[in-house]
Amino acid sequence: MPSSFTRRSVLGLLAAAPLPRIAGATTLTTLRIGIMAGEDEDVWRAVAAHAAQCGLALKIVPFSDYNAPDEALAEHELDANAFQHRPFLSAQIAAHGYNIVAVGDTYFSPIGLYSSRWKSVRDLPAGATIGVPNDPSNEGRALHLLEALGLITLNPSAGLLPTALDIADNPRNLSVKELDAGIVGRTLPDLDAAIVNTDWAFKSGIQVDRQRIGQETLAGNPYVNFIAVNAQDAHAPWVASLTNAFHQPDVRKAILDIYHGAIVPAWG
Missing domain, CATH: 3.40.190.10 (Periplasmic binding protein-like II)
Incomplete structure (x- = not known):
């Protein structure tokens, strides 16, 4: 089929x-x-x-x-x-x-943070544009990954479904760009980095091992x-x-x- x-x-x-x-x-x-x-x-x-x-x-x-x-x-x-x-x-x-x-x-x-411009999370510059999926569950997941990587701090009251409005601290002044989950991976060349679901990363032609600079862990x-x-x-x-x-x-x-x-x- x-x-x-x-x-x-x-x-x-x-x-x-x-x-x-x-x-x-x-x-x-x-x-x-x-x-x-x-x-x-x-x-x-x-x-x-x-x-x-x-x-x-x-x-x-x-x-x-x-x-x-x-x-x-x-x-x-x-x-x-x-x-x-x-x-x-x-x-x-x-x-x-x-x-x-x-x-x-x-x-x-696991969702990953991918970049075609930067080799590590440390390298992301001030004002970097980060693409995230725009549906509620995946956007929340993406923002929690950015928090786990030390890039932002979220308002704890947002739970599992925060949006960009729930970012309480953004020391690098990152710009979060909300995109459709099926598109965010394809726009990676135009962004400093993007958080992409693994299946969409494969479909978008992202080199998962080489371009991944951050990833979720399984425990809990x-x-x-x-x-x-x-x-x-x-x-x-x-x-x-x-x-x-x-x-x-x-x-x-x-x-x-x-x-x-x-x-x-x-x-x-």
Whole structure:
């Protein structure tokens, strides 16, 4: 299925097919899993092989719009999705009232601070322009990374979702430029530095290892990705089997190989 398909075109192709439910040990239960198009499709091929051994046939549905997989899941056009972290889901629930829950961690995709002009955070000059994603959860995450790197101080009352207005101290007088998450990486040559999600960094042609001058750490990080389902399905028999199919050694290896170590497994 081409990765450029929109949610409407993808789901239109699938809508006519009835969704089998668990019917016995010899019957495969088909599950529709929403993910983001790209390298994750290769990871989920390994997951699907294990799932088949547990009686699950996975139909992977790739999306290009980050808002679409939760909408599709809430409308029961998917059985599960796997693309987001908890702050993102919290923002989606607050905005749309979704009754979606996390059922198993997948991987950690640390955001990084990248630059094509400067070799280190120390080198960033006064007045430097820093690009950040403009959606609430990723902008908040980006600003917290700038704080962790010692570049700014945020108002503690802003929690996980600060904006540029919550910058309490900015000793280098950095200019924060808010851009769409899919664009910020492509504008790196025009900026002093930019905070880019790892998947968009790859898609933007950023040399992740060479151009990264700062990065999040995993310990205690709320931005771990997970498999999500509708709350009413959280205890369905297939949920544990699906999660177990992901938590396999060769899936771990696939994540590390496909993403060249820039994305890391988040279980076990």
